[in-house]
Amino acid sequence: MIQIEIFPAVNGDCFLLHLEEGLILIDCGYASTFTEHLKPVLETLHGQGKSILRFILTHIDEDHIQGALKFLAENGSAENPSIIKIEEIWHNSYRHLQGERSNDIISNESELLLKSSFSAGEVIPEKQISAKQGSSLGALILKHGYNWNTDFNDKAFSIDHFSEIKIGENIKFEFLSPDDMALERLEKYWKKELYRLGFREKITNQKIFDDAFEFMLLSEKIVPDETLSKAVSASAFDVEELKKQKCAFDKTPKNGSSLAFILTVYNKKMLFMGDAVPAIIEQQLMNKKATEENPMQFDLIKLSHHGSYGNNSPTFFKITDSSKYLISTNGISNPHPSKPTLAWLIGRPTKIVREIYFNYQNEGYNLLNNDILKETFKYSPVLVDNPSKRKFKI
Structure with missing residues (x-):
């Protein structure tokens, strides 16, 4: 039996998979996600002799890793x-990327400049972790x-080097993203920001570059595309038009990383897409x-980037299908999930009744909680917004 536990992570992700062999934790939401929801569960499981087999942080973004900062700071030594x-x-x-780094020592002036990039930590909504304390x-x-990353020979996880990894006899990961090109784009973006x-000076092996890399990415601001915003905020929920x-x-x-x-x-086959x-x-x-004609069947699909318009596509929903879908967001700070994404999801013909799990009663849930739509498109929205409901079986 597999149980999936989805935690309230505001506009972020935090999932705990309960397996016979142990636990798999995927992302960690915000600091409040960890403190108020995840921590008590982990402490109970620890008392039952359980351990986390793999703690997977899909990418550097505050809604995925801020809770991890709080977790590791409190958990202490391995x-x-x-x-x-x-x-x-x-x-x-940054230490796992393949870019050139020298063994030189950077100047005091450059070190101060790098530390100034840590101010990114000050714009994180929850300030329990301070970047200026070196708590990357x-x-x-x-x-x-x-x-x-010992499973990856201490390198970055990239599909150009690792296609799959097995843990014991029953657990297999097959990797779909990122590739080396995506990681190179990320590195180039960071170097450009440093130059700005x-x-x-040359980038060296000093640990300060890991900190600067992380906190600069946390400060990255996304400028909404006007076309994207228009599609997301379409007034009517007409499935066929959307x-x-x-x-x-x-x-x-x-x-992209x-x-x-x-x-x-x-x-049981599950697809977790992070924000890919x-x-x-x-x-x-x-x-x-x-x-x-022959879509790949899954027992669970966690939609990319909270069901956003820019991270999902009609083609994806045509070549895949699942009995269960997972959307993690309160939908307040961003218009997620988007109406086109929901239309692509429910609009594909199916012989089963798909279950679509929401961890908040957001606009997407309210749109889908419609008896006519449910009957027409054969799906069931499932709200798992309290501790008694947020764990379900696969």
Whole structure:
């Protein structure tokens, strides 16, 4: 039996998979997500002898990793954890990218300039973790001695180097994103930002670059595309008309670097997409023989980027199908899930009744909680917004 637990993470992600072998934690939401919801659950599971097999952080974004900062700061050392044992952490930091770095020592002036980039920590809505204290995620992982990307030979997870990884006999990960090109785009974006700040020296192996990389990405601001906003905020929820919308792919380097994978456990197949962009996901699924005529079947699909318009597409929903879908967001700070995404999801012909899980009663849930639409398109919206409901079986 597999149980999926979805936590209230505001506009972010935090999922805990309960398996016979142990736990898999995917992203960690905000600090409040950890403190108010995840921590008590982990402490209870630790008391039952459970451990986290893999703690997976899909990419650097505050709604995915801020809770991890709080978690690792409180959990302490890997050998003697205060909350729960973590066997390995997956997280791409700058140290894992393949860019050139020298062994030189940067000047004091440049070090001060790099530290100024840590001001990104001040714009994070929840300030329980201060960037100026050097509390980057990478720094905490190193400080407390956790196994970090050892499944990937201490390198970045990239589909150009790792296609799948097995844990024991029953757990298999098949990777769909990112590739080396996406990671190179992320690195180039960061170097460009450093140059804009006035940094002119060579990038070295000093740990301060990991901190600067992380906090600069946390400060990245997304400028909404006008066409995208218009499609998302369409006044009517006409499924057939919305299905005709063309997708507008997310072009941000940060989301392009997001980990996405197929997780197969006990012959149950689940697709977790983080905030990955649809083009790479579609191509990888097509490489696995997914087609419109023969869509790849899953037992669960976690939609990319909270069901956003820029991270989902009509093609994706044509070449995949699932009995369960998962949308994680309160929908307040961003118009997620988008109406076109919901139309692409429910508008595909099906012989089963799809269950669409929401962890908040957002606009998307309210739109789909319509008896005529439910009967016409054969789906059921499921609200899992309190502790008694947020864990379900696969």
